[in-house]
Amino acid sequence: MNQEMFDKEVREAISAMHCPQTVDVVDAVMARISKTPSIVAVTNKKKYRQWRFVSAAAACVTIVLGVGVTVRLVQQNDHTVGALVNDVSAYIEDYTVPNEYYNNQYPSIDDFIFSTGENKEENVEAKAIEK
Amino acid sequence: MLTLEDEKKIVKAILEGDVQQYAAIVKAYQQIVANLVYKLSGDKLDVDEIVQQVFVELYTSLPRFRFDSKLSTFIYSITVNIVNKALARRSRFISFDEAAMENQPGGHSEEEEILKEEQARRLHDAIGQLKVEQRTALVLYTFEDFSYQDIADIMMVTLSKVESLIFRAKKNLKKIIETKTRQ
Numbered sequence: 001m002n003q004e005m006f007d008k009e010v011r012e013a014i015s016a017m018h019c020p021q022t023v024d025v026v027d028a029v030m031a032r033i034s035k036t037p038s039i040v041a042v043t044n045k046k047k048y049r050q051w052r053f054v055s056a057a058a059a060c061v062t063i064v065l066g067v068g069v070t071v072r073l074v075q076q077n078d079h080t081v082g083a084l085v086n087d088v089s090a091y092i093e094d095y096t097v098p099n100e101y102y103n104n105q106y107p108s109i110d111d112f113i114f115s116t117g118e119n120k121e122e123n124v125e126a127k128a129i130e131k
Numbered sequence: 132m133l134t135l136e137d138e139k140k141i142v143k144a145i146l147e148g149d150v151q152q153y154a155a156i157v158k159a160y161q162q163i164v165a166n167l168v169y170k171l172s173g174d175k176l177d178v179d180e181i182v183q184q185v186f187v188e189l190y191t192s193l194p195r196f197r198f199d200s201k202l203s204t205f206i207y208s209i210t211v212n213i214v215n216k217a218l219a220r221r222s223r224f225i226s227f228d229e230a231a232m233e234n235q236p237g238g239h240s241e242e243e244e245i246l247k248e249e250q251a252r253r254l255h256d257a258i259g260q261l262k263v264e265q266r267t268a269l270v271l272y273t274f275e276d277f278s279y280q281d282i283a284d285i286m287m288v289t290l291s292k293v294e295s296l297i298f299r300a301k302k303n304l305k306k307i308i309e310t311k312t313r314q
Contacts, residue, residue, distance in 0.1 A: 006305060013254040014273040019162070019169035019178055026157045028179075029186040033153065036187065039194050040148045 133159045138202045142193060157186050160203070163275075164210050170270045171214045173259055175221055185210050200284055207271070208285045215263055257307040261300055268296035269304075 133141070133155070144152045161182055168181045188209050196205055258266060264286075271282045283293045 003301075007301065009250065010254060010258075010269070010301065010304060011273045013251050014170060014258065014270055016251065017166075017170050017255070019165040021165070021178065023161050023165040023179055023182050025161055025179060025183045025186065026154050028183050029157050029190075030151075030154055032183060032187050033150065033190045036191055038148075039146065039191065 133202075135201070139198060142196065142198075142202070145190075145193060153190060156189075156202070160206055161186070163203075164206060167207060167210050167270070167274060168214055170274065171211070171267060172218055176214065176217050181210075181213060181217060184213050188213065203275075204281060204284055207274075208287065211267055211271070211285055215267065218263055253308055253311060254304070257304045257311070260307055261303055265296050265300035265303065268293055269300040272297055 138156070141152045141155055164185050165178050165182050168176065168178050168185075172178075172181070185206065189206055192205075192209065196202070258269070261269065267286060268282060271277050271285060272279075277285070279290055279293045279297075282297075283290045286293065288296075
């Protein structure tokens with residue numbers, strides 16, 4: 001018997017095989033799947049996991065970008081910040097006491113400490129008027 | 132028979148919670164799956180029980196089915212896996228109920244009919260003696276005119292493996308029949 005004829009016979013033999021019984025498993029299957037965990041929950045859980053992953057990834061990207069931009073800005077503006085610090089330092093160092101203090105227009109602490117029994121406030125005022 | 136669009140609608144509805152729609156899929160495929168189970172396992176397995184297992188497994192696997200292939204391919208893949216696991220627990224040799232064999236078209240004399248029946252019986256016996264993988268590949272090859280690629284997708288093996296399995300299955304079948312004829 002040549003190969004082609006043999007193949008044909010094999011095909012026919014297998015095609016001729018049919019399950020001797022007619023199966024009807026719909027009710028049995030529906031009863032069994034009612035006892036299995038809900039696949040809706042599985043599908044939602046998967047979606048939730050996917051969203052969690054996407055959110056985490058987006059947060060990481062935002063943080064990295066934010067840090068990168070901040071570092072870049074600081075690097076670019078470094079001389080301005082430094083100059084500002086220097087200016088403030090110089091201003092503080094060069095600050096002079098207003099002339100009013102040297103001209104004794106303002107009461108000194110001695111006026112408060114050495115006054116003798118008299119009304120301290122009146123004394124101070126009187127002395128200020130005298131001057 | 133369900134069209135691809137019908138299947139997509141039904142699966143979508145099931146995944147959204149309308150579980151009762153699953154009965155339509157079971158009704159459409161139960162007899163086809165039963166036939167495949169019988170061709171793969173002969174009288175060895177309880178066909179009813181295996182078919183139920185197939186559809187329960189299909190239901191739990193629906194969330195990961197993306198319609199990359201046909202739903203029928205997915206169902207057959209599950210069927211092959213379940214049958215092979217069930218057969219692994221038993222002897223690999225299977226037999227077929229003679230009553231399950233369809234009558235061949237008539238138009239032959241009585242002698243020819245008897246001869247044909249005898250040849251068919253020998254073939255069935257020989258098929259039952261093949262290794263599980265070879266028998267699976269050969270059965271799928273004749274089942275619904277699957278291509279080698281379809282068979283590779285169902286069995287989850289490479290195309291070259293399918294070609295090799297079918298070639299060896301046919302070769303071994305011939306050897307078994309010739310040995311029996313000599314006896």
